[in-house]
Amino acid sequence: MSAIYHNTMAALDKIVPPKLQPLWTHPAGPKTVFFWAPLFKWGLVIAGIADLQRPADSISPSQSGALLATGLIWSRYSLVIIPKNYSLFSVNMFVALTQSYQMYRALSYQNQMKNKASSEK
Structure with missing residues (x-):
């Protein structure tokens, strides 16, 4: 299950717009x-x-x-x-x-x- 999560997050990392990267990578962000x-x-x-x-x-x-x-x-x-x-x-x-x-x-x-x-x- 952990591998699925990590692969999904890695795929989403590539499509998150640069403007939303601070929220995406925040310690309390969607990840x-x-x-x-x-x-x-x-x-x-x-x-x-x-x-x-x-x-x-x-x-x-x-x-x-x-x-x-x-x-x-x-x-x-x-x-x-x-x-x-x-x-x-x-x-x-x-x-x-x-x-x-x-x-x-x-x-x-x-x-x-x-x-x-x-x-x-």
């Missing part, structure tokens, strides 16, 4: 996992944005909390590794932001239900 992992992680952000339409009673606070925590942890990590990975930072900040809003919605809903239940007693 590395530092580029592809954040790119595919945007799927979590898209899913989180789509979940903003879900009713608040169907939001899992534990799932949102876990995603919020990982977003914050990986955001910090992306700034202390070498090379710094700003695309990883941005995607994880978006994960953290969408999940913090979901947490707010879930906790607000739970508080409303508690208040409603206590006022009915």
Whole structure:
């Protein structure tokens, strides 16, 4: 598998335009996992944005909390590794932001239900 990857990269090296060579050869460029992992992680952000339409009673606070925590942890990590990975930072900040809003919605809903239940007693 490694030979296929290296042969593919060698072939692509020849066709990448000179203007894009700095990006192509960057330590966090398309030849590395530092580029592809954040790119595919945007799927979590898209899913989180789509979940903003879900009713608040169907939001899992534990799932949102876990995603919020990982977003914050990986955001910090992306700034202390070498090379710094700003695309990883941005995607994880978006994960953290969408999940913090979901947490707010879930906790607000739970508080409303508690208040409603206590006022009915």
